[in-house]
Amino acid sequence: MPDVLACERMGHRMKGISGRYSHVTEVMRTRLVKGLQRYWERMRKAAR
Numbered sequence: 001m002p003d004v005l006a007c008e009r010m011g012h013r014m015k016g017i018s019g020r021y022s023h024v025t026e027v028m029r030t031r032l033v034k035g036l037q038r039y040w041e042r043m044r045k046a047a048r
Contacts, residue, residue: 001032002024003022004022004023004024004028005024005028005029005032008024
């Protein structure tokens with residue numbers, strides 16, 4: 001997971017140059033959601 005995305009999810013801001021010139025894209029958010037969905041489905045299946 002890109003650092004900038006992790007910071008956004010936790011409500012934090014990146015400091016310094018990285019914070020100034022980094023931004024979260026829709027592609028990053030889409031990949032995150034799809035990955036979390038796959039993980040959730042695997043865990044649900046394993047719990048049965």
